[in-house]
Amino acid sequence: MENLSRKEQILRVSAKLFKEKGFEAASMRDIAGAMGIEAASLYSHIKSKDEILETICFKMADELIKAIDEVNDIYFNAAEKLTLAIKNHVRIITGDLDASSVFLREWRHIAKLKLKDFIKLRNRYEEGFTQILVNGENENVFEATDKKFAVLTILSAVNWIIEWYDPKGKMQPDEIAEHLTEFIMSGLKVKSIA
């Protein structure tokens, strides 16, 4: 934390507070207080409270998009692609729980103009996943009638991790990814319906 630039520290502290109290409820004085300085001092490093939120959200979006693009660029079959995409997603999300929570929950509070760009990025990410499912059908590996529906369901499961993941808990990121992948591909494994 100490070898980070002052701006980076503000982003970290803000992410933590935005996650805990929500963007609107966390005040500049809260953020400053957590850093041991006055609220006015923050403005030497950042332009506005909105800028903090935007930076956090767009950084996460960029990271995720970069990951899905890489997966789709590699020559893999669809099952391997999906497995890797989920593993990457889980790794990124669990790698920075504070920023991820803000990215997933508080993005609604991004100011109108930037919000449009953000949603575009989110859609691009979703399309990256959709592409994998389309591949899967072409390769005759998956069966997913409604791809949009399937992608949203998959992402909901992967994103819900932030609600219960504990870095000190038993389940580590890669294990979570494995479990999820299995669940997504095979479901509850119905043995028989009596």
Next chain:
Amino acid sequence: MENLSRKEQILRVSAKLFKEKGFEAASMRDIAGAMGIEAASLYSHIKSKDEILETICFKMADELIKAIDEVNDIYFNAAEKLTLAIKNHVRIITGDLDASSVFLREWRHIAKLKLKDFIKLRNRYEEGFTQILVNGENENVFEATDKKFAVLTILSAVNWIIEWYDPKGKMQPDEIAEHLTEFIMSGLKVKSIA
């Protein structure tokens, strides 16, 4: 809307605004404005802004718990129970999208004391689902190594509906429930892993 009690109208309007702007960002003046009255006038019908949030959240929680208890009280096999539980959940959620969104997103802003009770209710609901999975294992119908994990994943998928469901869209609640149930039970139906 007109034959509802004034308090009920306030709850409706508040839910809509809490969903759109978030609890903290939606002001009493916003709510009053949407009803064509002054902010101070709201206090003839409600005690506080916090009370509005609590009422919305606890009402949804009660409704869901009542539904899962009913399912678990009926003599069904696990597969039928799960199917019905999901159908009920989807019906309740889609039945009042505004309140559901508040229930799922804004519950964090419930005041400390009441928050404990709310989380207890949420856990009770989760346990209702867990019970079904346990039944499923005993009946040799399901296979779910980590029940807690499975329940959270299932609920995440079911709850994500509020993010994309459109009452005027093609997919109607029961159809969504069917799709989801199939996905949860059988996943993406992997045909072969090359």
Next chain:
DNA sequence: AAGTCACCCTAACGTTTGTTAGGCAAAATA
């Protein structure tokens, strides 16, 4: 006709919000 009730008003309160202006001290650079 008198009383009650539901409903809304204006005005104001104390607090908190994000943000700006201007200045001071230590560290880095020249």
Next chain:
DNA sequence: TATTTTGCCTAACAAACGTTAGGGTGACTT
């Protein structure tokens, strides 16, 4: 050593917040 840069300060701002007090008006009830 002189100078710029970095980082923080105090003080203050206008605006918005949730909420209270007290009064008024019209519709039902008795």
